[in-house]
Amino acid sequence: MWSSRGTRRRALLVASAVMTLLGYGVVGYVLFGFPLPDAVYMTVMTLTTEGFSGADSLSWGGRAFTASLAVLGVAVFVAVVGVLGTALLEGRLGPAGRRRRMQHHIDAxxxxxxxxxxxxxxxxxxxxxxxxxxxxxxxxxxxxxxxxxxxxxxxxxxxxxxxxxxxxxxxxxxxxxxxxxxxxxxxxxxxxxxxxxxxxxxxxxxxxxxxxxxxxxxxxxxxxxxSPYVISGRRMALLAVRPHVVDFLEFARPGASDCRMEEIRVDHGSHLVRRPLRDACPGVVPLLIRRADGELQPSPDPDSTLHPGDTVIVFGDLRALRPLEDE
Structure with a gap:
């Protein structure tokens, strides 16, 4: 139930306080001359704020002791409620609760x-x-x-x-x-x-x-x-001999500008099937078509027809790309 060491420690302290308070009440009433069963009964009734019959027969010292026991009982009760509330909150907001909510998010x-x-x-x-x-x-x-x-x-x-x-x-x-x-x-x-x-x-x-x-x-x-090392080496070589190509690729990255490169896959049932490239991809620049059989067609003819399984690499701004991504 307890979701952290701090909460468990507080729970142990509260439990110790309850046991100490019970012992304090029983010993006190015994010292005032009450038999042990009566002392236990009077302690429990006082701590639960139920009261007990015969309280009027107590001496002023006994009444003062009963009042102190009641006040301490209320204080311990408040502490118990606080520990329980903390445990419940940590169950919802602490690590265990956070991970449960995370799993719900992942499941969706x-x-x-x-x-x-x-x-x-x-x-x-x-x-x-x-x-x-x-x-x-x-x-x-x-x-x-x-x-x-x-x-x-x-x-x-x-x-x-x-x-x-x-x-x-x-x-x-x-x-x-x-x-x-x-x-x-x-x-x-x-x-x-x-x-x-x-x-x-x-x-x-x-x-x-x-x-x-x-x-x-x-x-x-x-x-x-x-391979990170191979890619790093290739990138460094490109920066050395073709820096403008690298600049273009960086420019076309998502978030770097309003323009980017994107791949559009033509699936069965897509509105792009059997449409010429000029009509299927308006407002963008087609760079490459990868046919379903693996054939590559760089700088494709605008009249090229798209078929299921094809993938088109295009370059353009987000407003022109978004309708294509939704196809």
Whole structure:
């Protein structure tokens, strides 16, 4: 019931005060010449404010003692109510209550992403998802990161991302994708295997620190594999020889400007099916079409027809992109 050590400590103090008060009352009435059963009865009646018959026969000392016992009883009663109220509030607002509410929030997520771990790489991923208003949940086993995740206002679970139970609690059966960015390559491989077994269709992006891990992750079922060191090297090379290309990519990032690059997938039943590119994507610049069979068509002809399974990479402002994203 008690949700914190402080509350448990206060509860023990209150319980000790009640027992001490009972002892004080019984001993006091015994010293005033009452038999032990009567002393117990009079103490209980006084503390419960019920009163007892024969109070008029008490001496002035006995009456003063009874009054002091009643006052102390009221004080202890107020303390008991305070401790119970604190326990109830901490149950709703404390760590246990906060985690219950967090789980309710996660249970409501659909078509979301699961981020495994909340290190520097994962924090950057979470920042990008927040910028694009993409729902996600973080799983991390380190309790010391809970304060950081609360500060960043991200939904989270304190658990091991390699746990099947944790992945189920994160909603992997209804998730859109999983980002596996744990520091350990071995754990990333294991998480990928478990996640793929739980949801065969989920998109998995995994991190590989060592070159040898790339093949293992691919075999485990990762759709995309990222090596931070390789990407950093490529980016530095691009900055050295093609800085304007990098500037353009940064400019097209979500949140960096009113313009961005976006990929539009043409699904069965979409209004974009069998429409020419010039009519399907008005107000934006089509950069690339990836056909369902994997064929790439850069700088596509405006009269090109879109088919189910195609993916179109376009560039434009948010007002023009939003209708396309809703298709």
């Amino acid at each position: 997520l659909r078509d979301h992403f699961i981020i495994c771990a909340y290190g520097r790489v994962s924090q950057a991923v979470a920042h990008e998802f927040k910028a694009e208003r993409i729902p996600f949940v973080v799983i991390d086993s380190k309790p010391e990161l809970e304060e950081v995740m609360q500060r960043d206002h991200v939904p989270y679970l304190i658990a091991s991302a390699s746990s099947e139970d944790a992945l189920r609690r994160a909603g992997i059966d209804r998730a859109r994708g999983l980002v596996c960015a744990v520091d350990s390559d071995a754990e990333n491989v294991y998480i990928t295997v478990v996640a793929r077994s739980l949801n065969p269709t989920i998109a998995i992006v995994a991190r590989a620190s060592e070159p040898a891990t790339v093949g293992r992750l691919a075999h485990a079922g990762a759709n995309s594999i990222v």
